[in-house]
Amino acid sequence: MIALSELDSPALDPQAHLELVDALVEQGWYVGKGVIDSALCQALHREIHQLAELDALDEAGIGRGQQHHLRKDIRGDAIHWLDRESDAQRRYLDAMAELQQSLNQALFLGLFEYEAHFAHYPAGAFYQRHLDSFRGRANRVISTVGYLNPDWPSDGGGEMVIYHPDDPTLEVARVVPEAGTFACFLSETIPHEVLPTRQPRASIAGWFRRNASMGGVLDPAR
Ligand SMILES: O=C(O)CCC(=O)C(=O)O
Numbered sequence: 001m002i003a004l005s006e007l008d009s010p011a012l013d014p015q016a017h018l019e020l021v022d023a024l025v026e027q028g029w030y031v032g033k034g035v036i037d038s039a040l041c042q043a044l045h046r047e048i049h050q051l052a053e054l055d056a057l058d059e060a061g062i063g064r065g066q067q068h069h070l071r072k073d074i075r076g077d078a079i080h081w082l083d084r085e086s087d088a089q090r091r092y093l094d095a096m097a098e099l100q101q102s103l104n105q106a107l108f109l110g111l112f113e114y115e116a117h118f119a120h121y122p123a124g125a126f127y128q129r130h131l132d133s134f135r136g137r138a139n140r141v142i143s144t145v146g147y148l149n150p151d152w153p154s155d156g157g158g159e160m161v162i163y164h165p166d167d168p169t170l171e172v173a174r175v176v177p178e179a180g181t182f183a184c185f186l187s188e189t190i191p192h193e194v195l196p197t198r199q200p201r202a203s204i205a206g207w208f209r210r211n212a213s214m215g216g217v218l219d220p221a222r
C-alpha cells in the first residue's frame with residue numbers, strides 16, 4: 001500500500017529549492033510565492049488556529065535561555081514550537097531537513113539542526129527590526145519563514161520588511177504573508193521586521209543552526 005502522503009505533491013516546490021540556494025549566495029535572502037504546497041498550508045493553518053483556541057500558544061519573548069523576557073513593545077506574537085505531533089508538522093519539518101541537506105551540499109554551511117515555531121500575531125501586533133542571530137555567536141545561521149494566511153487583503157498590513165545587510169535603513173523587499181510564500185535569509189546579516197498587522201497573521205518561523213556549544217557551556221536551542 002502507498003501512503004497518501006507519498007502521492008502528495010512535494011511540500012516545497014523543487015524549482016524554488018534551486019532558486020533559493022542561488023539567491024542566498026547572491027544577495028543573502030530569498031522570497032518565493034506559491035512555494036509551500038497549498039494543502040499543507042491549509043493543514044498547518046488549521047493547526048495554529050486549534051492551538052490558539054486551546055490556549056496552547058505562549059507569549060513570545062526576546063533573548064534566549066536565562067536572558068529570555070517578554071517585550072510587547074518589541075514583538076507581539078504568540079508561539080508554539082513544532083514537535084512532529086501531526087502529519088502536517090512532520091511534512092513541513094521533513095521538507096526543511098531536505099532543504100538543510102541542499103544548503104549543506106551547495107554552501108558547506110555545516111548546518112546540523114532545525115528549530116521552528118508557529119507564530120500567531122493578533123491584530124495590532126508587530127516585531128520591530130532585528131537580526132535573528134549575533135555575529136560571533138553563530139548559532140542561528142539561516143532563518144526561514146513560511147506564511148499560512150489564505151486571501152491576505154492588500155490593506156491587511158503585517159508584511160515582513162527585509163533590509164539591506166550593509167544599510168539597515170534601506171528596504172530591499174516587502175513580503176506579504178500570503179499562504180504559500182516562503183522566505184529565507186542569513187540570520188546574522190539580514191535585518192528584518194514585521195509591520196503592524198491589521199488582522200490575525202499566522203506563520204512558521206524557523207532556523208537552521210550550527211552547534212555553538214563551547215567549553216562545556218550549553219547553547220540553549222530556544
Ligand atoms: O513572521 C515573520 O514574517 C518574521 C518573524 C521573525 O522575524 C522572527 O520570528 O524572528
Ligand SMILES: [Fe+2]
Binds near residue numbers: 143
Ligand atoms: Fe526574525
